[in-house]
Amino acid sequence: MSRQNVRELGRFFNPRSIAVIGVSRESMNFGGSSFLHHWLKAGYSGRLYPINPKATEVLGLKAYPSLRALPEAPDLVMVAVRADLVPAALTECADVGARFIHVLTAGFSEISTPEGRELEAKLAAIAKERNLRIIGPNCMGPYSPSSHLTAWGANPGQDGRLGIISQSGGVTQRFTEYICSLGVGVSKAASIGNAAVLDSPDFLEFMSGDSEIDLIAAYLESIRDGRRFFDLARRVTPRKPIILLKGGQSRRGAATVSSHTGRMAGDPVIWKSVFEQTGIVPVTSLQEWVDACLAFSLLPKTRGKGVFIVGGGGGNSVLFSDACIRVGLDVPTLSGRSMDRIRSIVPVAGSIAGNPLDFWGTYLVNDFLFEALNAAYEDANIHMVVVDRLIPRIAFHSPDLTADSLTEIVDFIRSRRQAKPTVFTIDYDGGDPDLIRQGSDLRARFCKAGIPAYPSFERAIGALARFYRYCRRFGYAAGR
Amino acid sequence: MLNREIKSILEKSRKWGWVLEPDAQRILSLYGFKTPKFDVAATGSEAVAMARKIGYPVVAKIVSPDVVHKSDVKGVVVGIKDDETLIRTLARLSKIDGFAGMLIAEMVRGVELIIGAKNDFQFGPMVLLGMGGVGVEIYKDVSLRMAPLNTKDADHMIHGLGARKLLTGYRGSEPIHLNALKKTIVIFSRFMMDMQDVVESVDLNPVMCNAKSCIVADARIMLKK
Numbered sequence: 257m258s259r260q261n262v263r264e265l266g267r268f269f270n271p272r273s274i275a276v277i278g279v280s281r282e283s284m285n286f287g288g289s290s291f292l293h294h295w296l297k298a299g300y301s302g303r304l305y306p307i308n309p310k311a312t313e314v315l316g317l318k319a320y321p322s323l324r325a326l327p328e329a330p331d332l333v334m335v336a337v338r339a340d341l342v343p344a345a346l347t348e349c350a351d352v353g354a355r356f357i358h359v360l361t362a363g364f365s366e367i368s369t370p371e372g373r374e375l376e377a378k379l380a381a382i383a384k385e386r387n388l389r390i391i392g393p394n395c396m397g398p399y400s401p402s403s404h405l406t407a408w409g410a411n412p413g414q415d416g417r418l419g420i421i422s423q424s425g426g427v428t429q430r431f432t433e434y435i436c437s438l439g440v441g442v443s444k445a446a447s448i449g450n451a452a453v454l455d456s457p458d459f460l461e462f463m464s465g466d467s468e469i470d471l472i473a474a475y476l477e478s479i480r481d482g483r484r485f486f487d488l489a490r491r492v493t494p495r496k497p498i499i500l501l502k503g504g505q506s507r508r509g510a511a512t513v514s515s516h517t518g519r520m521a522g523d524p525v526i527w528k529s530v531f532e533q534t535g536i537v538p539v540t541s542l543q544e545w546v547d548a549c550l551a552f553s554l555l556p557k558t559r560g561k562g563v564f565i566v567g568g569g570g571g572n573s574v575l576f577s578d579a580c581i582r583v584g585l586d587v588p589t590l591s592g593r594s595m596d597r598i599r600s601i602v603p604v605a606g607s608i609a610g611n612p613l614d615f616w617g618t619y620l621v622n623d624f625l626f627e628a629l630n631a632a633y634e635d636a637n638i639h640m641v642v643v644d645r646l647i648p649r650i651a652f653h654s655p656d657l658t659a660d661s662l663t664e665i666v667d668f669i670r671s672r673r674q675a676k677p678t679v680f681t682i683d684y685d686g687g688d689p690d691l692i693r694q695g696s697d698l699r700a701r702f703c704k705a706g707i708p709a710y711p712s713f714e715r716a717i718g719a720l721a722r723f724y725r726y727c728r729r730f731g732y733a734a735g736r
Numbered sequence: 737m738l739n740r741e742i743k744s745i746l747e748k749s750r751k752w753g754w755v756l757e758p759d760a761q762r763i764l765s766l767y768g769f770k771t772p773k774f775d776v777a778a779t780g781s782e783a784v785a786m787a788r789k790i791g792y793p794v795v796a797k798i799v800s801p802d803v804v805h806k807s808d809v810k811g812v813v814v815g816i817k818d819d820e821t822l823i824r825t826l827a828r829l830s831k832i833d834g835f836a837g838m839l840i841a842e843m844v845r846g847v848e849l850i851i852g853a854k855n856d857f858q859f860g861p862m863v864l865l866g867m868g869g870v871g872v873e874i875y876k877d878v879s880l881r882m883a884p885l886n887t888k889d890a891d892h893m894i895h896g897l898g899a900r901k902l903l904t905g906y907r908g909s910e911p912i913h914l915n916a917l918k919k920t921i922v923i924f925s926r927f928m929m930d931m932q933d934v935v936e937s938v939d940l941n942p943v944m945c946n947a948k949s950c951i952v953a954d955a956r957i958m959l960k961k
Contacts (some may be wrong), residue, residue, distance in 0.1 A: 327844065478858070479858055480858075482856070482859035482860070483856030483859055483860045483882075484884055486859060520857065520858075522856070522857070522858045522859075523856065525880055526856055526858075526859060526862055526880060528880070529879070529880035529882065530859065530882065532881075532892070532896075533881055533882055533889070593860050
């Protein structure tokens, strides 16, 4: 697809009208009707056209017997009819001049039968012959909170600067829910399924030129034109990081890929070299994906790998240091000047002045924390800061822990404009519902204020290590 | 660029599905790789004359369209120092299926490396660099990059090897000529780009690297069906 043609893919995410072929009058089961229902509920403001020859009205909307009966050629058509009826529906789209189509229907190459493969080839042939832009088949299609196009994914979701390309609606559902709940919004997501016509490189090229997108997150299992993806990625990553969750990196996973999207996963060794050569940031789980996107969305570039660790206590300080080294980060000694500043606030007994800084006072008195942070921000050895923030627990023997100190902390870090990347870890993933709630509330408040907060130290530095490697590669940070 | 001679060798080789070693060496040397001095003999007297011209010690290898994997049929003999051994070797190799001659080449010394490439179904030509010999199978110490490559990519590949210290000088061993290796990798990646419609895979194995140069001592070029 030419550059100009790629730009027109924006239509998928901002349609003024949508027709749905394959809506039922009664059933609200998954399909055309449930999509209509969700769009209505989300407040989609364009025109919705249910197509059903037997109905006059669906969900309070006027129904039409066919696309030909519509007063206009719709910007977007969603096709949700049985697989064998899809080719006829596509031809009808082409006849009325509707060129942007999302095929929800499954039952194509992913079912691994000759009929399935043949139908998919037919779909692709019609697209080519009639110049149609098709997302799918076998996928959830476009998603965009700013257009209230949120029939799937986080609903209502949050508008933001993230672009998502995905071969799984299910994975993207969880991803958007997770990341939007932490205040990191999505500009556009495309669930592309079997990608018989439009493939990930098309959306990568589109999103790379989209000024509303700063960061691209992708879940991919396979690519038809890997070379084009590679060339594009190489150009895009220095400007817009690409965080890629690659599915099918094991023998079993790869076997599952072929029944999920009807494609081949490819050799993991080759994918590894693709990551190395393009600067794509690879992740291996939903959690790593979210964690990295938080860091890349919210943090200023880091200039090095030196981490200052605050809080946690003695044993945790030891473990946290080990963890930093394990992921390729460093826990450098503070400068003499920083040590003087820190010694002036840290008592001799029961604390460790240094890096890590194990000082209970940073937890009780914000001014102590701010002094430690200021020292770190002005210390040339330090490039990033991780603060282990505890949930107030009865066990802490401190009467004053119920006071809300968070607002002040957020204000402080914001006033310093994240002088150096600063993240918080706020634990708890055990079974006590009260601690779970406190932990997740605090994390969400930090994240929504623009400060990444992670449920464990390991997750925090996993994200920081990826962030550092990206910054080093593209010349923001020193080191090899 | 593939010149007319390279194209005609490739055309001729289609009937076997791969390129016989003397032809492969010719293609590589035309393309700008360093290759050993070699010649192909059919008779004992030819062999002796060639070996003396190249200078002992020499390597002798079977040339046969039926033998893709020469060592499987004991078709490679290294370190031949005299006429008598050479003639005995010829007598043995000439009994191997499809015998079409015996390749005689100069012995090259150095660290053994493998530079290979295959056409991946998703990404096209991918270049591999690995330590040669038995090591490549046991340690799987390889780096992989998508062609085409520049000198910086080649440098990253070399640094991606676990055994890179063996190349840069370890415990008194002489470091290899790294720029020569990088150059070989870069030329190879360009070669693969030019050949991608014609070849399935190419293996330069071994590439002998020493302080002065990197020489492609053997090559297997498998053609697309």
